[in-house]
Amino acid sequence: MNERVTLLSVATAVPEAIITQSEAAATSARLFAHRFKDFRHLVGVFENAGINKRHAARPLSWFEDNHGWPDRMAAYAEVAGQLFAEAAAKALAGAGLEAGDIDCVVTVSSTGIVTPSLDARLARQLGFRADIERVPVFGLGCAAGVSGLGIAARLAAVRPGKTVLFVAIELCTLAFRLDELTRPNIIATALFADGAAACILRSGDGGIAEIESSGEHLFPDTLDIMGWKIDDTGFGIILAQSLPPFAERELGPAIDGILARNGLTRADIGRFICHPGGTKVLGAMEATLGLEQGSLDHERAVLSEYGNMSSPTVLFVLERAIAAGLPERVAMIAMGPGFSASCVTLRRIG
Incomplete structure (x- = not known):
């Protein structure tokens, strides 16, 4: 029998590095304009994106060099781990709970791959119990903040009295490419950013x-x-x-x-x-x-x-x-x- 599931808290976290939109536009022009003839038709996207600033896993200068899988995934493992820990700790504090109170953790991310998954890497640091259930989900992209919350809620609903931690984390900027002279890549440099959010769900009463x-x-x-x-x-x-x-x-x-x-x-x-x-x-x-x-x-x-x-x-x-x-x-x-x-x-x- 499914139980009522309530949202106890929501928390967010972002990396320290900040890229203003004007800086992103100037850097993109310097890196792409002389190599991509259609860049001039896309420069307006930086002004029209409705974005003032963004947070990134690495400083702007990092993106001026070429990086392969090892660099990108090393950055993902480091910064995603930091943001996971920060967002989870804030959500736990907001719910008045400790990591040992969590029975299940659902993690969604589509911008990096680490094995063991982030929840396992951080289990000792955060204080998860040895019997915690871990559900890492990859590939849902932008929809995962909602669909992942639904997954977490359904897991809580069939476990009376259990508490679920849901974490969504993306480092989109690590996919910025110097070698991709395409419209989608330029638009991505004007639009995407990095951040994490966490929610605590519980079957039962109370909450928001x-x-x-x-x-x-x-x-x-x-x-x-x-x-x-x-x-x-x-x-x-x-x-x-x-x-x-x-x-x-x-x-x-x-x-x-x-x-x-x-x-x-x-x-x-x-x-x-x-x-x-x-x-x-x-x-x-x-x-x-x-x-x-x-x-x-x-x-x-x-x-x-x-x-x-x-x-x-x-x-x-x-x-x-x-x-x-x-x-x-x-x-x-x-x-x-x-x-x-x-x-x-x-x-x-x-």
Whole structure:
């Protein structure tokens, strides 16, 4: 029998290095303009991305050199471990718990690979019990902040009285490439960033909000919209220009279907909490969901201050929405490789 699952806390963390958008634009121009003739047509993306600054795993100067898999994954192991520990510690403190109280940890990440996984590497440092259940998930991309939360909630629901730690961590900047003279790579240098977020879930009463429902929608024949290509140098981004119009056309009906399967409609949702993939994507989401243009204000604020960090970004938005005061019911939405859409609804407690 499934138990009620509640959200006890949300916490976020970012690396120390900061890249302003003006610095990113100037550096990209110096590195690409003389080698990529179409760069001049893309320079506007830095100004129009709605981003003021971003946090990165390495200082800006690091990206001016060529790096292969060993460099990139060494940086991932180091910085992802630091951010995992920081976000988890903050979430535990927010819930009034210790690491030894955690029964299961779900970790989502699509920007680096380490084995043993991050949770195992940090088990002794954080103080996890020897019998903790570990669920590392790779490949869900930007959607993982929502779909991973759904996975964590379902694991808590079938374990009465158990506590689950959910961590989303991405170091997107480690995929920036000097050798990729392509439109998607240039857009990536203007948009993506690094960060982590953690949530504590528990089956039972109390907390901030109840995880009420979750669902996903996989769109057929859309593998080329978003993802990675992998070669000797590392990850290379796949990002279709058609994403905003696709989102405007397809996302609304998909979310309606997910809500309907859980006995809900858009009218039941007090606020949508969306992954801010970019200003054009946010505009498309507002249009497809029937929202007033500009209403996704927390999303735009997070995008401006942190950029698109992939999976944790929507949890940064959730953190702000909680601080501002949640309406009775919210729906978290994100899209990611597959191409897919994920939705989790939360009902405010108290």
